[in-house]
Amino acid sequence: xxxxxxxxxxxxxxxxxxxxxxxxxxxxxxxxxxxxxxxxxxxxxxxxxxxxxxxxxxxxxxxxxxxxxxxxxxxxxxxxxxxxxxxxxxxxxxxxxxxxxxxxxxxxxxxxxxxxxxxxxxxxxxxxxxxxxxxxxxxxxxxxxxxxxxxxxxxxxxxxxxxxxxxxxxxxxxxxxxxxxxxxxxxxxxxxxxxxxxxxxxxxxxxxxxxxxxxxxxxxxxxxxxxxxxxxxxxxxxxxxxxxxxxxxxxxxxxxxxxxxxxxxxxxxxxxxxxxxxxxxxxxxxxxxxxxxxxxxxxxxxxxxxxxxxxxxxxxxxxxxxxxxxxxxxxxxxxxxxxxxxxxxxxxxxxxxxxxxxxxxxxxxxxxxxxxxxxxxxxxxxxxxxxxxxxxxxxxxxxxxxxxxxxxxxxxxxxxxxxxxxxxxxxxxxxxxxxxxxxxxxxxxxxxxxxxxxxxxxxxxxxxxxxxxxxxxxxxxxxxxxxxxxxxxxxxxxxxxxxxxxxxxxxxxxxxxxxxxxxxxxxxxxxxxxxxxxxxxxxxxxxxxxxxxxxxxxxxxxxxxxxxxxxxxxxxxxxxxxxxxxxxxxxxxxxxxxxxxxxxxxxxxxxxxxxxxxxxxxxxxxxxxxxxxxxxxxxxxxxxxxxxxxxxxxxxxxxxxxxxxxxxxxxxxxxxxxxxxxxxxxxxxxxxxxxxxxxxxxxxxxxxxxxxxxxxxxxxxxxxxxxxxxxxxxxxxxxxxxxxxxxxxxxxxxxxxxxxxxxxxxxxxxxxxxxxxxxxxxxxxxxxxxxxxxxxxxxxxxxxxxxxxxxxxxxxxxxxxxxxxxxxxxxxxxxxxxxxxxxx
Amino acid sequence: xxxxxxxxxxxxxxxxxxxxxxxxxxxxxxxxxxxxxxxxxxxxxxxxxxxxxxxxxxxxxxxxxxxxxxxxxxxxxxxxxxxxxxxxxxxxxxxxxxxxxxxxxxxxxxxxxxxxxxxxxxx
Numbered sequence: 001x002x003x004x005x006x007x008x009x010x011x012x013x014x015x016x017x018x019x020x021x022x023x024x025x026x027x028x029x030x031x032x033x034x035x036x037x038x039x040x041x042x043x044x045x046x047x048x049x050x051x052x053x054x055x056x057x058x059x060x061x062x063x064x065x066x067x068x069x070x071x072x073x074x075x076x077x078x079x080x081x082x083x084x085x086x087x088x089x090x091x092x093x094x095x096x097x098x099x100x101x102x103x104x105x106x107x108x109x110x111x112x113x114x115x116x117x118x119x120x121x122x123x124x125x126x127x128x129x130x131x132x133x134x135x136x137x138x139x140x141x142x143x144x145x146x147x148x149x150x151x152x153x154x155x156x157x158x159x160x161x162x163x164x165x166x167x168x169x170x171x172x173x174x175x176x177x178x179x180x181x182x183x184x185x186x187x188x189x190x191x192x193x194x195x196x197x198x199x200x201x202x203x204x205x206x207x208x209x210x211x212x213x214x215x216x217x218x219x220x221x222x223x224x225x226x227x228x229x230x231x232x233x234x235x236x237x238x239x240x241x242x243x244x245x246x247x248x249x250x251x252x253x254x255x256x257x258x259x260x261x262x263x264x265x266x267x268x269x270x271x272x273x274x275x276x277x278x279x280x281x282x283x284x285x286x287x288x289x290x291x292x293x294x295x296x297x298x299x300x301x302x303x304x305x306x307x308x309x310x311x312x313x314x315x316x317x318x319x320x321x322x323x324x325x326x327x328x329x330x331x332x333x334x335x336x337x338x339x340x341x342x343x344x345x346x347x348x349x350x351x352x353x354x355x356x357x358x359x360x361x362x363x364x365x366x367x368x369x370x371x372x373x374x375x376x377x378x379x380x381x382x383x384x385x386x387x388x389x390x391x392x393x394x395x396x397x398x399x400x401x402x403x404x405x406x407x408x409x410x411x412x413x414x415x416x417x418x419x420x421x422x423x424x425x426x427x428x429x430x431x432x433x434x435x436x437x438x439x440x441x442x443x444x445x446x447x448x449x450x451x452x453x454x455x456x457x458x459x460x461x462x463x464x465x466x467x468x469x470x471x472x473x474x475x476x477x478x479x480x481x482x483x484x485x486x487x488x489x490x491x492x493x494x495x496x497x498x499x500x501x502x503x504x505x506x507x508x509x510x511x512x513x514x515x516x517x518x519x520x521x522x523x524x525x526x527x528x529x530x531x532x533x534x535x536x537x538x539x540x541x542x543x544x545x546x547x548x549x550x551x552x553x554x555x556x557x558x559x560x561x562x563x564x565x566x567x568x569x570x571x572x573x574x575x576x577x578x579x580x581x582x583x584x585x586x587x588x589x590x591x592x593x594x595x596x597x598x599x600x601x602x603x604x605x606x607x608x609x610x611x612x613x614x615x616x617x618x619x620x621x622x623x624x625x626x627x628x629x630x631x632x633x634x635x636x637x638x639x640x641x642x643x644x645x646x647x648x649x650x651x652x653x654x655x656x657x658x659x660x661x662x663x664x665x666x667x668x669x670x671x672x673x674x675x676x677x678x679x680x681x682x683x684x685x686x687x688x689x690x691x692x693x694x695x696x697x698x699x700x701x702x703x704x705x706x707x708x709x710x711x712x713x714x715x716x717x718x719x720x721x722x723x724x725x726x727x728x729x730x731x732x733x734x735x736x737x738x739x740x741x742x743x744x745x746x747x748x749x750x751x752x753x754x755x756x757x758x759x760x761x762x763x764x765x766x767x768x769x770x771x772x773x774x775x776x777x778x779x780x781x782x783x784x785x786x787x788x789x790x791x792x793x794x795x796x797x798x799x800x801x802x803x804x805x806x807x808x809x810x811x812x813x814x815x816x817x818x819x820x821x822x823x824x825x826x827x828x829x830x831x832x833x834x835x836x837x838x839x840x
Numbered sequence: 841x842x843x844x845x846x847x848x849x850x851x852x853x854x855x856x857x858x859x860x861x862x863x864x865x866x867x868x869x870x871x872x873x874x875x876x877x878x879x880x881x882x883x884x885x886x887x888x889x890x891x892x893x894x895x896x897x898x899x900x901x902x903x904x905x906x907x908x909x910x911x912x913x914x915x916x917x918x919x920x921x922x923x924x925x926x927x928x929x930x931x932x933x934x935x936x937x938x939x940x941x942x943x944x945x946x947x948x949x950x951x952x953x954x955x956x957x958x959x960x961x962x963x
């Protein structure tokens with residue numbers, strides 16, 4: 001590979017690549033779906049929401065500066081703290097993880113883009129619309145005001161909480177869907193889109209974290225979505241899930257919220273620590289010490305974090321032994337968390353640290369986070385928590401963990417990756433100013449809050465009388481908050497000042513070892529010039545001349561002969577080349593789909609039902625057009641030469657296709673949401689002496705059993721259709737799909753008919769409501785399944801689905817595995833469980 | 841022919857913490873149901889026996905997973921960092937990571953079981 005490259009050929013290749021990957025100009029710019037554009041929009045939008053939520057915090061600190069202050073009204077103050085928490089969590093901390101991952105992951109993996117670029121774009125537009133809707137509500141004095149965790153019964157009572165609670169529930173549910181979409185994209189990206197040779201023991205640590213965090217999103221967000229459904233049904237239709245007078249229980253919401261809420265803390269902490277795992281080795285100029293230990297820490301934290309949720313509920317009267325379990329797990333999670341810190345310290349000790357600006361933020365982050373971690377060990381002890389609960393001590397603790405564990409590492413990442421994204425350097429001088437202002441301001445603001453809390457000041461109070469010992473501490477906190485804000489202002493200025501005021505970044509300015517620095521020029525739109533073969537964890541350090549060879553197109557996919565966007569798909573463990581994946585190009589469809597689906601959610605908030613339905617139906621229509629015109633396209637030839645003498649297929653279906661994995665992962669998340677609804681059913685059974693209640697009239701056994709049988713029939717026909725289609729009996733297969741659809745419709749009808757005909761009144765008792773919600777969930781899933789079947793039939797008739805090209809049928813069959821499990825579970829739980837406990 | 845577990849993979853990696861999670865869930869659900877159904881002064885001895893048994897089972901499973909991982913790791917043949925692009929290093933890396941996770945999961949299981957040992961009723 002040492003002969004001189006043919007310059008004319010290189011230029012021609014680059015020309016073709018540029019044409020294919022070019023960012024559209026003018027108003028069409030907004031149709032871009034490439035990760036380099038969507039990632040930047042996503043990051044900028046979430047940073048804007050961060051500034052917005054920060055201003056809300058400053059107003060709160062202004063109000064609390066002196067006792068008996070009347071800067072804002074109590075009602076507005078309630079909106080301020082609710083929106084501050086909500087926005088920081090849902091519109092900044094989680095989305096910016098997705099944003100940064102979308103931005104840097106493909107280049108880190110030497111992929112041209114993630115496997116579903118339009119899905120990323122859809123997620124972004126959902127986030128933007130939902131975010132503006134939720135944030136904007138404060139200008140109409142309509143923001144949610146029940147605290148960011150929205151405890152009923154305060155928030156289920158329309159008299160105490162106006163439309164704000166609906167805005168919270170529907171706006172955030174919409175954004176959660178976007179988060180799950182991003183999670184699907186990132187998991188498939190890390191597992192299937194790595195460069196050849198990048199085996200599982202060689203992947204950048206950032207990717208390990210992304211994989212784990214995306215997996216956590218899949219299990220953490222769905223319980224909240226399930227909770228949101230129950231909550232909104234209570235608010236809109238008076239179904240008594242959380243109303244104790246009709247057999248409901250507000251504690252159920254706390255469980256569902258915190259099963260999401262505690263893992264969420266780690267969902268935002270781990271990706272930021274992941275940035276440190278990239279930054280620390282670069283500035284220590286040596287590989288990380290203890291790569292395996294980081295994997296242990298990341299996976300371990302990911303799992304353990306799901307056993308902590310009830311430590312937010314120590315004061316709700318849980319049995320002491322239950323508190324013990326959660327307390328023990330909360331202490332145990334300190335082990336993997338600590339391991340990461342030691343790994344970073346060891347790497348710094350073993351290398352020769354260059355103290356550039358990103359390292360300044362990294363060390364500041366570690367200092368603050370360790371402090372917050374230690375108070376975390378304190379509040380994880382139930383007896384201490386009983387004292388500190390809902391006091392300013394908790395406010396101090398959570399800000400130390402989040403700002404130390406998430407915000408400072410993120411800013412370290414901003415300084416580190418800015419040259420990679422923009423091709424310019426941020427200012428050292430401004431960076432130092434911003435750091436010291438934020439670091440000192442933060443500590444001045446939040447350190448005193450530990451004492452304010454221990455002296456007894458509760459959180460979420462709009463004012464306090466003088467002379468209780470809170471006055472000076474609060475004034476100091478307010479001063480600190482404004483110093484920190486000054487730092488944020490300096491940072492923001494450094495980010496937004498005109499690009500040509502900033503020096504051009506040299507290639508690989510930090511002398512990093514990982515692949516995202518190989519290209520060295522954000523102006524070239526293709527992400528990576530050719531997809532290299534990887535032999536090291538730090539290929540730019542260990543593989544001589546790698547960057548040059550990549551530029552000379554000496555590896556895979558150096559060209560775009562057919563004028564199509566392409567990237568490599570490889571195997572999960574050893575990254576052996578499997579397929580050349582054709583990626584969809586720019587399109588306004590994801591944006592349109594987000595507008596209409598979002599419109600449906602927003603209209604529901606205001607109870608405009610016709611608009612809700614209309615907007616939803618158009619949204620589904622747009623998604624159908626998007627799928628029809630942009631997915632499972634049949635390539636013009638079977639395979640192509642990917643370079644280096646490797647011929648790879650252009651089409652793959654079933655478990656070897658990325659779409660199949662996306663469906664599988666999505667349905668795991670969907671199953672988790674369904675599991676949470678089933679959990680609710682058994683939760684009521686646990687806490688109520690009589691469940692099902694003696695006066696419950698349904699749903700009986702006949703119709704649930706019928707529904708189960710029909711669902712099994714639908715599933716069997718789908719399996720048969722898949723096999724027949726593969727065997728070449730394409731028309732027969734289509735008839736089977738149609739037969740399956742009829743069986744599915746029958747099953748859905750039976751499952752809904754059961755509670756209806758037996759007279760279950762969802763507003764009467766939480767039992768009736770729970771049976772109804774399980775039935776509706778199942779019927780909707782069967783309905784969606786039928787929609788998919790209709791799509792398959794249409795594809796078949798249009799000649800886009802055949803024995804060889806059966807992605808759609810494979811994926812829909814996979815969906816049907818899950819839909820069938822859902823239907824069987826609902827039938828078993830609602831129909832047969834009452835028999836088992838002697839009710840019904 | 842490969843026998844079950846001859847080759848390390850990602851499912852083996854997440855097996856030990858999954859066992860931890862199932863054990864955790866079992867402890868929590870058992871105690872919650874008994875406490876809810878029999879009142880705050882319910883005798884926890886049956887729970888202690890059930891949780892004790894579950895803990896032994898979970899611990900044995902984790903030890904088995906850890907042993908398997910140790911075999912993949914083979915620390916005597918080569919020390920970390922296992923960063924060569926070879927089958928051997930991939931196996932050893934997955935081995936050591938799974939082994940470490942087994943240790944953490946074992947500690948986690950013991951941690952979570954302890955409250956059941958020391959707390960005798962539901963109050």
